[in-house]
Amino acid sequence: MTGHLDFNPNETPPQELKDVFKSWKGQLTPERDRHLNENVVNMPHLDGIPHHRLAEIFDRFSVSDVANKPDITEQVALDSSISVYNSQYIPGLLILPSLLPPTTQKTLLSHLLHRDLSTPNHKTNLHLHYDVNYPDRQASFFSIDPSTITFQPKDPVIHPPLTAKAVLEKKLRWTTLGGQYDWTNKVYPAEEPPKFPSDIAGLLRGLFPDMEPEAAIVNLYSPGDTLSLHRDVSEEVDRGLVSVSLGCDAIFIIGLQDKTSGATQYEVLRLKSGDAVFMSGQSRFAWHGVPKIIPGTCPDYLSDWPGKEFPEWKNWMSNKRINLNVRQMRE
Numbered sequence: 001m002t003g004h005l006d007f008n009p010n011e012t013p014p015q016e017l018k019d020v021f022k023s024w025k026g027q028l029t030p031e032r033d034r035h036l037n038e039n040v041v042n043m044p045h046l047d048g049i050p051h052h053r054l055a056e057i058f059d060r061f062s063v064s065d066v067a068n069k070p071d072i073t074e075q076v077a078l079d080s081s082i083s084v085y086n087s088q089y090i091p092g093l094l095i096l097p098s099l100l101p102p103t104t105q106k107t108l109l110s111h112l113l114h115r116d117l118s119t120p121n122h123k124t125n126l127h128l129h130y131d132v133n134y135p136d137r138q139a140s141f142f143s144i145d146p147s148t149i150t151f152q153p154k155d156p157v158i159h160p161p162l163t164a165k166a167v168l169e170k171k172l173r174w175t176t177l178g179g180q181y182d183w184t185n186k187v188y189p190a191e192e193p194p195k196f197p198s199d200i201a202g203l204l205r206g207l208f209p210d211m212e213p214e215a216a217i218v219n220l221y222s223p224g225d226t227l228s229l230h231r232d233v234s235e236e237v238d239r240g241l242v243s244v245s246l247g248c249d250a251i252f253i254i255g256l257q258d259k260t261s262g263a264t265q266y267e268v269l270r271l272k273s274g275d276a277v278f279m280s281g282q283s284r285f286a287w288h289g290v291p292k293i294i295p296g297t298c299p300d301y302l303s304d305w306p307g308k309e310f311p312e313w314k315n316w317m318s319n320k321r322i323n324l325n326v327r328q329m330r331e
Helices: 016-022 029-042 053-058 104-114 164-171 199-205 282-285
Strands: 045-050 083-088 093-096 130-132 149-153 174-178 217-223 227-230 241-247 249-255 265-270 276-279 287-293 321-327
Touching: 016 227, 016 249, 016 265, 016 287, 029 265, 104 174, 104 199, 104 241, 104 282, 149 164, 199 321, 249 282
Parallel strands: none
Antiparallel strands: 045 083, 083 093, 093 276, 130 149, 174 217, 217 321, 227 287, 241 276, 241 321, 249 265, 249 287
């Protein structure tokens, strides 16, 4: 079995959605921005997730091997709840604004880009054409001199060697955790995948218990970058898909097309740092993409990441968006 049998992974999105996607790649006007915020505010509100439940989960979220070690429970308000909004146009789509508190965002970011990026069995978009010189003892790529050649081309005639600065500033577009997706054949390899990071799995499993975290794509965006409209249909189950945003705001489009009438319905949302999207039910296989990253919107508590310990990379995060997209592969 190679993915969900009801969908063709090579199918193209409806023209209406492509037109909407294109229209949002341009300048964001105040009127459009106000409309984006109203989209979430006016959605039907569900019962909140008690923050005490999050606190229990955060207590189990290990920070022992991360370069920066903040107190992960510091900013958790135990007497409040998290807002959960239910889309009225895309059945099964849940939006959870500010799901992760700032300290948790920083710790998650450090896990992903200090520890997990430096783990050799987590492949990136560059591995197809490059051999990687990993830092000693799984140290962070941010701990080495930015001018150091870290990615050596397999064919020097076609591709140049890449420094750490070139990779981390622009060339690195994604890395994978757990199940290593084969982008060419649009399948997950049959062999046993690398172990999914247990602390991140524990965090997400506690929040979204209907989905077992087995595979993830960590997307790295800069202003001007986009993520084309697509559907995630290679998984062999229809368990929910979790998307967590860190850093700069992004415009997110998600839509469905009625197979009988051809009519299209969609949502356009502005996702901020700490927001999460849960795609279940019909929304699980909806078309979705990111037409725009909004520069200068990274919150202050993340903009100086990776922090004073890494002066060569000062304010690296200030114009970046990191998206953690997690799914279950099989029953």
